[in-house]
Amino acid sequence: MLDSVKNVIPNSIDETLALLRKENYIAERSLATSLYLALKMQKPLFLEGEAGVGKTEIAKVLAQGLGRPLIRLQCYEGLDMASAVYEWNYPRQMLEIRLAEASGVGRGELAKNVFADEFLIERPLLQALRAEPSETPLLLIDELDRTDEPFEAFLLEILSDFQITIPEIGTIKASQRPLVIITSNRTREVHDALKRRCLYHWVDYPDAHRELAIVQARMPHIASQLSEEVVSFVQLLREEDLFKHPGIAETLDWAEALVQLDKVVLAPDLIDDTLGTLLKYQDDIAAIRGSEAARLLEQAKLKLAGTGLARS
Amino acid sequence: MPVPNGGRLTDNLLGFARLLRACGLPVGTGSILEATTAVQLLGLRSRTDLHACLAAVFLTRCEQKPLFDQAFEMFWQNPKLMERMLGALLPTVHSPDRAQPVSRRIGEALTPGQPPPQEAQQSVEFDARFSASDQELLQKKDFAQMSAQEIAAAKAAIKRLSLPLPEIRTRRFIADLAGKNIDMRRTLRAVMRQSDSIPLQFRRKRTRKPTLIVLCDISGSMSQYSRLFLHFMHAVTNDRDRVYSFVFGTRLSHISRQLAHRDIDIALSRTAEAVADWSGGTRIGACLAQFNRQWSRRLLSQGGITLLISDGLDRDEAQGLRKEMQRLSRSSRRLIWLNPLLRYDQFEPKARGIQAMLPFVDEFMSAHNIESLTHLVTLLSGDIESQS
Numbered sequence: 001m002l003d004s005v006k007n008v009i010p011n012s013i014d015e016t017l018a019l020l021r022k023e024n025y026i027a028e029r030s031l032a033t034s035l036y037l038a039l040k041m042q043k044p045l046f047l048e049g050e051a052g053v054g055k056t057e058i059a060k061v062l063a064q065g066l067g068r069p070l071i072r073l074q075c076y077e078g079l080d081m082a083s084a085v086y087e088w089n090y091p092r093q094m095l096e097i098r099l100a101e102a103s104g105v106g107r108g109e110l111a112k113n114v115f116a117d118e119f120l121i122e123r124p125l126l127q128a129l130r131a132e133p134s135e136t137p138l139l140l141i142d143e144l145d146r147t148d149e150p151f152e153a154f155l156l157e158i159l160s161d162f163q164i165t166i167p168e169i170g171t172i173k174a175s176q177r178p179l180v181i182i183t184s185n186r187t188r189e190v191h192d193a194l195k196r197r198c199l200y201h202w203v204d205y206p207d208a209h210r211e212l213a214i215v216q217a218r219m220p221h222i223a224s225q226l227s228e229e230v231v232s233f234v235q236l237l238r239e240e241d242l243f244k245h246p247g248i249a250e251t252l253d254w255a256e257a258l259v260q261l262d263k264v265v266l267a268p269d270l271i272d273d274t275l276g277t278l279l280k281y282q283d284d285i286a287a288i289r290g291s292e293a294a295r296l297l298e299q300a301k302l303k304l305a306g307t308g309l310a311r312s
Numbered sequence: 313m314p315v316p317n318g319g320r321l322t323d324n325l326l327g328f329a330r331l332l333r334a335c336g337l338p339v340g341t342g343s344i345l346e347a348t349t350a351v352q353l354l355g356l357r358s359r360t361d362l363h364a365c366l367a368a369v370f371l372t373r374c375e376q377k378p379l380f381d382q383a384f385e386m387f388w389q390n391p392k393l394m395e396r397m398l399g400a401l402l403p404t405v406h407s408p409d410r411a412q413p414v415s416r417r418i419g420e421a422l423t424p425g426q427p428p429p430q431e432a433q434q435s436v437e438f439d440a441r442f443s444a445s446d447q448e449l450l451q452k453k454d455f456a457q458m459s460a461q462e463i464a465a466a467k468a469a470i471k472r473l474s475l476p477l478p479e480i481r482t483r484r485f486i487a488d489l490a491g492k493n494i495d496m497r498r499t500l501r502a503v504m505r506q507s508d509s510i511p512l513q514f515r516r517k518r519t520r521k522p523t524l525i526v527l528c529d530i531s532g533s534m535s536q537y538s539r540l541f542l543h544f545m546h547a548v549t550n551d552r553d554r555v556y557s558f559v560f561g562t563r564l565s566h567i568s569r570q571l572a573h574r575d576i577d578i579a580l581s582r583t584a585e586a587v588a589d590w591s592g593g594t595r596i597g598a599c600l601a602q603f604n605r606q607w608s609r610r611l612l613s614q615g616g617i618t619l620l621i622s623d624g625l626d627r628d629e630a631q632g633l634r635k636e637m638q639r640l641s642r643s644s645r646r647l648i649w650l651n652p653l654l655r656y657d658q659f660e661p662k663a664r665g666i667q668a669m670l671p672f673v674d675e676f677m678s679a680h681n682i683e684s685l686t687h688l689v690t691l692l693s694g695d696i697e698s699q700s
Contacts, residue, residue: 013354013361030364033354037368040353041346048374077614078483082497090496097503111504148482148520148614187613192338195372202374243604243639283635 008066009039023061024217025054026210034201035062044159044180046195049203052247055183059140068179069137073124075147084151085164087121115168129164129174136176145184152194159197206248208235214248215255222255223264230255232300233266237278240288240296246278253277268294321356322348328366328387335383337376343369359388479519480615491516522617522645523554527603529622530587531561531594537652538590541621546571546579556611560599561589562627566607596626596665597633600640608643618644620673623653626665634668641672654678 010016013029016036020027027035035058038045047055063070073084093114100110122130128139144152158164159180163173182198184190206214212231215222230251238245246254254277263270271293279285288296325347333339347369354365363384371380487495491514498513526545530538538559549555549571557568570582584590612618618640626633641647649669654677661670670676 029360030367033361033364034368037350037353037365041349043346076483080484088497088500090500093500107504114500114504148484150484186610188610189373192372196338196340196343199368200371200373201368202371202377283639 008068010036012036019065020058020061021217023065025058025061026206026213026217027058028204028206028210031058031201031203034199038181038199039179041199042177042179044182044198046182046184046190046198046200047203048184048186048190048200050205050245050247051185052249053203053205054248055203056140056142059138059142059181059183062179062181063138063140066138066179069131069135070140071124071128071131071137071178072140072142074142075144075151077146077148079147079151081154083123085123085125086166087123088115089119089121093119117169120166120169125158126164126172128178128180129158129162129172131174131176131178133176137178139178139180141180141182143185144182144190145187149191152191155194156197159194205238205245208232211235211248211251215251218252219255219259222259226258226264226266227255228304229266229297229300230258232304233271233297234278236296236300236303237288240292242279242284242287243281244279244284250278250280266297266300268297271297321351325351328383329370331383331387332370332380335379337370337380338372339370362388477522477524477617480522481517481519484518485515486518487513488516489514521552521554522615523556523611524548524552524617524619525607525611525644526555526557526619527600527621528557528559529561529594529596530559530590531625531627532591533594533623533625534652535591542571542580542583543576546576550574556607558603558607559583559587560594560596560603561592562595562599563589564599564602564606565589593627594622594625595628596622596624596669597628597631597636600636601632604636604639604643608640612643612645615645616643617646617648619648619650621650623651624649624661624666624669625663626668630664630668633665637669637672641674646674647672648675648677649673650677652678 010019013032013036016032016039017027017029020032020035034045037043047058049055059072060070096114096119097110100113105113120126124139128137131137141155144155161173162177163171165171180198205211208231211234212227215227215231216224219227234246234251234254254274257274257277258266258270261270261274272289275285275289275293279288325344329339329344329347347366350365350369351362354361356362363381366384367377367380371377485491485493485495487498493515495513495515498515499510502511502513526548528538528541528545542559545557545567549557549568555568556566557571559565559567565587567583567586570586571579573579573582620640651666661667
C-alpha cells in the first residue's frame with residue numbers, strides 16, 4: 001500500500017465521523033463504523049435503505065473528503081458489459097482492418113493490432129480497476145436493485161477479486177483496490193452471494209436530533225425556528241400511514257423551498273402549497289393536505305414547546 | 313491494537329456466530345474470519361461500536377436486524393447467560409429456565425429438541441362458507457384431510473399446468489442469426505477467423521418471463537378451494553422462476569420459500585405450519601394494504617403480473633379496499649382476478665367487496681375446479697392484450 005494513499009484514510013471511527021462532518025454530512029456512528037471498516041478491510045460497502053436517506057450522498061462526500069476521484073456507475077435494467085465494463089471501438093477497428101488490407105499485413109498480426117488497448121473504450125468498472133495506484137478512485141455502484149440478476153452475478157468476480165477478464169486481452173487486476181460503495185433502494189432483493197462479499201449497512205431515517213443537525217449544516221441561513229418546525233413536522237409525517245415517507249432529501253428540498261419563499265414560520269396553508277416537495281404520490285398528498293396537515297403542525301408545535309427537539 | 317491475539321475473542325465470536333446461525337441467519341465461516349479482523353481493527357472500547365461492527369459483517373438484510381439485536385444483547389451483556397446458552401447448544405444438555413423473555417426463535421434455537429410452545433387458541437373449525445367470519449382462527453389446516461382420490465386427480469391435472477404468460481422484452485441481447493441488429497463484437501472476431509469477407513453476425517433482444525405474484529385468499533369462505541389453489545401455486549412456483557406466492561385471510565403471509573420445495577407434500581406441510589390464519593375471517597383491504605406497503609415496490613417494479621384469487625367477500629365491509637385495489641392495479645402490469653363464485657350462472661357482483669374491487673381488474677375469471685384452471689391456462693396462452 002502506498003503511503004500517499006494510506007495517509008488519508010481515517011484511523012478511527014471518530015476520525016471518520018469528523019471527516020464526514022467536515023463535508024457537512026452528519027452520519028450515525030454505526031454508519032461511520034461500517035465505513036471505517038470498509039476502508040480498513042478494503043471491502044465493498046453495501047448500503048440499503050429507503051429512497052432519499054443519503055446513500056448516494058455519502059459516496060460523493062467521502063470521495064471529496066478523501067480527495068479521491070469518484071467513478072459512478074448508475075444501474076438500470078439491462079445494463080450490460082458494453083456499458084458497464086468495456087467496449088471495443090468498432091468503427092476504428094473496421095478502419096484498421098481496411099488499412100491492413102491495403103498495406104497487406106498478415107492476419108495474425110492484424111488480430112493483435114485490432115484487439116489492442118488503443119481500441120478499448122473503458123467504462124466505469126474498468127476505469128476503477130485500471131486507475132493509477134496514486135489516485136485510487138471511489139467506485140459508486142448506484143441503485144443496484146435496478147439491474148437484473150445476470151449483472152449481479154457478473155459483479156461477483158469484480159467485488160471479491162477486483163479483477164476483470166477480457167477474452168482478447170486477458171485478466172486485468174487492480175493494483176490498488178478501489179473503495180466500492182453499492183447502494184440499493186430495495187425495489188427488489190439483491191442476492192445474498194453478493195451481499196456476503198460486502199459489509200452491510202441499513203441506512204434508516206434519522207431521528208429528530210440528527211435531522212435538525214443535517215438541515216442546519218446544509219442550510220446555514222435558515223431561521224432556527226423554521227428548521228425546528230420543519231424537522232418536527234417531517235418526523236410526525238413519517239409516523240403517518242403513507243405509501244412513501246419523505247426522506248432527508250425531501251426535508252432539505254422543502255426547507256429550501258420555504259427559505260426561497262422568505263418564510264420563517266410554518267402555517268397550514270403554506271404547508272398545503274408546498275406539500276409537493278415532501279410527498280410524491282397524489283394519494284399521499286390528498287391524505288395529508290388540509291385538516292390533517294393542520295393537525296400535524298399543531299402537534300409538532302406542541303412538541304417543540306414542550307420538550308424541544310433534542311430528545312423527542 | 314488493544315486486542316491481544318491469544319485472547320478468547322475468537323472463541324466468543326465463534327460462539328456468537330453459532331448462536332446467530334442457530335437463529336436462522338446465514339453466517340458463513342468467511343464472515344467469522346472477517347468479524348475477527350474487524351474487531352481487531354476496532355478494538356474493544358465500546359459496546360455500540362462492537363454492535364455496529366458485527367452488524368456490518370453478519371447482516372445481509374434489514375429484516376434480520378431485530379433478531380440480531382436481541383442475540384447481541386443476550387450474548388455480549390451477560391457472560392453467565394452466554395455460557396448457559398452455549399451449553400444449551402450441545403444436544404445432551406438441557407437449557408435451564410431463562411430469566412428474561414426472549415424471542416421464540418432464539419428460544420427454539422437454544423433448545424433444539426423441545427417442541428415449540430403450542431398456540432394458545434385451538435378452536436373448532438366451523439362451516440363458514442359464504443359468510444366471512446370475524447374471528448381469527450389460529451388453527452392449522454390439516455392437509456391430510458384431502459382424500460387420496462382427490463389428491464391423485466389434483467396432482468395429475470395441476471402438474472401439467474403452466475402459465476404461458478407473454479414474455480417481456482429486456483434490454484439484453486442474445487446471438488441470433490435471424491436477429492435484426494448486427495452484433496459488431498462477434499462480427500469482428502469472425503473477421504479475424506475468416507479470410508476476405510466480413511461475415512455479419514446478428515443478435516436480437518432477449519426476452520424473459522414476467523414476475524408473477526399470486527395472492528390467494530384462504531379465509532373460511534374460500535376453504536373449499538384453498539387446498540386446490542395451493543396445489544396450483546405449487547405447480548406454478550416450480551414451473552418457472554420469478555413467482556412470489558402469498559396467502560391472506562386476516563393477515564398476509566409470504567409462502568414462496570415454503571412452496572419452493574419440489575415435493576408437494578413437504579411444501580404444503582411447511583406452508584400449513586407457516587400460516588396461522590387458515591379458514592378464518594377475511595380482511596382483504598388490510599391485507600392488500602400490507603402487500604402494497606411491504607412488497608409491491610420490491611416485486612412489481614419490473615413489470616410484474618398479479619394473480620388475485622379471492623371470492624371478494626370481505627369482513628371489513630370493503631373498508632379501504634377500493635383505494636388499495638387501485639394502488640395494486642396501478643403497480644401491476646396486469647391484474648387478474650380469479651373468483652370461484654363465478655361458477656354460478658346467476659352470480660351478480662352485489663357484495664360490497666366485489667363491487668369495490670371489480671373496476672380495477674384487467675381480467676375477471678372463474679376458478680372453482682381443475683377444469684376452470686385449465687381453462688384459465690388456455691385463456692392466458694391466447695393473446696392477452698387483445699382480450700382486454
